[in-house]
Amino acid sequence: MDNSRIGEAALVRLLEGWCTDSRESLHRQLAAALTALISSGELPPGTVLPSERSLATALAVSRGTLVTAYTTLRSLGLVDSRQGSGTRVRGVPQPGVAVPSARLVSFTAKVGQQQVDLSSGALPGQDWVADVVGSVGPDELRSWVRGHGYHPAGLPPLREALARQCTADGLPTQPEQVLVTSGSQQALQLVAGALIAPGDEVLVEDPTYRGALEAFRDRGARLRTIPLREDGLDAEVLVRLLRSRRPRLLYLLPAVHNPVGVTLRPAAAKAVAEAVADTGTTLLEDLSTVDTLFSGPPPTPMASLVPEAPVLTIGSLSKLFWGGIRIGWVRSTAQAVRQLVSHRSSADLGSSVPSQLAALRLLDYVPRARRVRARELRTGYLWITELLAAHLPDWSWVVPDGGASLWVRLPGGNAVALAESARRGGVLITPGPAFSAIDGQTDRVRLSYAVGPDTVRAGVERLAVVWRRRRLRT
Template identity: 45%
Template sequence: MDFRSVYSADHLARMLVATGAKSGPLHHRLSTGIAELIDRGELPPLAVLPAERALADALLVSRTTVVTAYHALRESGRLQRRRGSGTWVSAATPGSKRETVSGSELAGDHLASSFLNGPLATVDFANAALPSLDLVADVSAGLTGADYRALAMDHHGYHPRGLPTLRERIAAWYSAAGTPTAPDEVLVTSGAQQALELIARGCLHPGDGVVVEEPTYRGALEAFSRQGSRISSVPVDRDGLDTDELDRVLAGGRSTRLVYVQAAANNPTGAVCSENRRRRLVAAVKRSEAVLIDDTSLMGTTFRGDPPPPLLTGAGDRVITVGSMSKLFWGGLRLGWLRAPSRVISRLAQVKGGTDLGTSLVSQEIARRLFDHIDDAAAERRKGLDAGFATLTDLLADHLPDWTWAEPRAGASLWVRLPQGDATHLAQVALRFGLALLPGAVFSAEGRTDDHTRLPYALPPHVLQEGVLRLARAWRAYTDGGLREMSLTTAVT
C-alpha cells in the first residue's frame, strides 16, 4: 500500500490540541477529534496513525480508550486496519490514490491551526495575538469618500511592490531612525508571514542550509521547511542568539544559505539581542556567504529597558529585514513589509506578483496613516504588556511556584520551563480542563524544547486568572497521575 504520511504519537497529540476541547468520555473525545482532522483533510487519506499503546501514552489515556476510539472510526469508515500493517486513514473513495487538494504542506500541525477552527477551549492560551489598539479604529474611521476615490484613481489598483505612498513612508521612517532607505528598497506584504514565505520561495532551494534560533517563531520554521531546507538551531538566552555557537555552526563545513533571527524581540521568549551580540551576529554573517533575515515583527513591544534599533546594519547587501503592523497595531490589518537592497526587492516582488498581485490598498492607506502614531502605539503597548506580565507572573507565583522563566524584555508571552514532564502531554491534560495550551516543541526545528510552554499575557486579567487556575489544576492532575479515564466534564467541575 502506498502510504504518503506516517504520524508519530506526539505529532498526532499536537494536532489534536488544535481540534479543541470536547465533552464526554475520553474515547468519544478522541474519536471526535481524529474524525475532525480526517474530515478537514489534515490527516490525509492513507496516512498511517500511531500504534494504540504509543498514542495512549502520548495522550495520557488508557490503551482501551484508543482501541475504542479507533474502533468507532473504523465503524464510520474513516479508518482501516490490517493485522501487522497498522491503522491508516481510509482512501477518499474506493480505488482513489490522491485527493484533489493534497500538497505535502497540508499535513500536520501548523501556525494557522489555532485560528482556522475557532476557539479551541473555554480559555485559549494557545496563541499570543495582541488585541487591536483603539487608534486603529479611529484612524480607519477617518478615511472619507474622497480618500477612497483617490485610491481608485489608479484604474487597476494592482501594486505588487506596495502602495507608493506607503513605501515612501516606511522608507522615511527607517531613514529618520538612522538608516537611509529608499522606497525601492521596500516591498509591502500581506503580513510578516507572507514576507517569510516570499523569502523562502525566492532564496531557498531544497537542501539549502538555514540557521534559526531555538526557540523561534514557528511560522518561520514552517516556511523554511516547505522549501525542503536543512535547518540547524542555535540557542537563545536573555541576550539573544548565542553568537559563539553561531560561529561554530557557520564554520562547520556545511554551507548555510540563510540565518534567521529576531533581534528586536524573540518569539516566544521575549529576549532582545544585546548590542554586543548584534555586532557579533553581523560579523559572523559577513564572514560567511549567508543572507541574514532579521524579523522585527515584535518591534514596538519592548516594555523593559530601551527599545532596540530598528535594523541590524553592517552586513551590506546581505540583510533582509521583515517588518509588521500586527503586534504594534493589529493583526487584522494583514500588513507587513520587507526592507532589502533594491535588486533583492525587485526579485521578491516578482515572487509576490505571481502570488497575489498586491496587498489591499485600503489596508495600506490605513497603515500609512498609522505610521504617524507609532510612538503613541508603542507607549500604549508598553503599558498594557507590562501590566499583563505582572498579572501573569503573580498568578504563577501563587499557583505554580515551581515553574520558572527568564524575564522577557519585549513581546506578549512568557517562555516557561516545566519542573518535570513535557508540554505535549500536559497540553492534552489541559484540554480536559477547558484550557488550550501550546506545546513548546512547535517552536523548535527538532522539537527539543518540549520542557517549555508559551503563556500569553496580553489578555484581560480575569482571563489570565481563570487560565492559570485551570492550568494549576491540570498540572496537579498531570503530576499526580490518575488521568487515564477522566472526562472533560469531570475535570472542569
C-alpha cells in the same frame, strides 16, 4: 524529519477539540476525530501516525483508549498497522502533499464559552486604532480609485513612510528598498519562495516562530536548528555552524524573540552579523515583534551592522496597531525587492490600497503606540508572574524583554499532555513543541498575558488545579 510521519505534538494540535462530549467514551470520540481528519485529507494517505503509547501520553488518556481507537480505524479500513513500521493512513501517498501543522487553530477553533484562552500571542488593537483607520475618507480614496489600484511593491507614499521609519529606527533606507506585503507572514513566504529550493538548508533557532517554519517547510527546506539559550543566542556556536554548514538562509528573531521574549545582546548581534557578512550567508531578520519591547528604543537592526551583507529585514504593523490591518514589509536592497516583486506576481498583485492608506496614517502614531503597548504588556507580564509565583511556585520562566506571552519551564512532565489536560480543565495553552522544528521544547509552554487581568487570573488558577491533579496521579 520524515515528512510522511506526524509527531504526537502536531497530531494533538490537529485534533483540537476532539473530546467535547462528556457522555461519549473517549475512544469513540478519538476514533471519530481521527476518522474526520483522514476523510478530509488533513491526514493524507501514507501518513505514519504516532505510536499508541506516545499519543496516549500526549493526549493525557490511557493507552487502552488509544489501542481501541486505532483498532476502530483499522476495522474501518482507514489505517493499517505493520510490525515495525507503525500505523499508517491507507491509500497511495500523493507527491507534494504535506501533513499540515494546524498552527492557526487558535484563530479558527471555537473557544468554548467555559474555556479561558491563554494560547494566542496575537494582540487586540485599541479603540483609537479604529478611529485612525476610519479616518481614511472618500476624498483620499477617490484619487486612488481613479487609478488601476495595482501596486505590487506597495503604495509609493507608504514605501516612503516605511523607509523613513526604518531610517529612524537605525536602518538607513530608501523607498525602493521597501516592499509592502500583506502582513509579515507574506513577507516570509515571499522570501522563502524566492530564495529556497527543495533540499536547501535553512538554519533556525530552537524554538522559533511557527509561521516561519511553515513557510520554509512549504518550500521543502531542510531545517537545521541552533538552540536558543535562556540568555539568548550562543553567538559562538552560531558562528561555527555558519562556517561549517554554509546554509542557504539563516532566520533569526533578534528583537523580542517569539516565543521566548528575549532580545539579542548588542555584542552577540555584532558577532553574528560579522559572521554572516564573512560567510556570505543570507540573513533573514524578523523584526515583526520589536514593537512589543517593554522599555527603551528598538535595538539596532542587524542589517545596519553589516550594510554590505545579504540581509533581508522584515517588519509588521500587526503587533503595534492591529493584525487585521494586514500590512508588513521587507527591507533589503532595491535589487532584492525587485526580485521579490516578480516572485509575488503568481500569487498576488499587491496589498489592499485602503489598508495601505490606513497604514500610512497609523505610522504617524508610532511613538505613542509604542509607549502604550510597552505599558500594557509590562503590566500584563508583572501580573501573570505574580499569579504564577502564588499558584504554581515550582514553575519558572525566562525573563522577557517584551512580547505578549511568557515562555514557561515546567519542572518535568510533558507539555503536550499538560496542554491536553488543561484543555479539559477549561484553559487553552500552547505546548513548546509547536515552536520547534524538531518537536523539542517538550518541557515548555507558552502562556499569553495579553488577554486582560481577569482572564489571566482565571487561566492561571485553572492551570494550578490541572497541575496539582496531574501531580497527584504521577
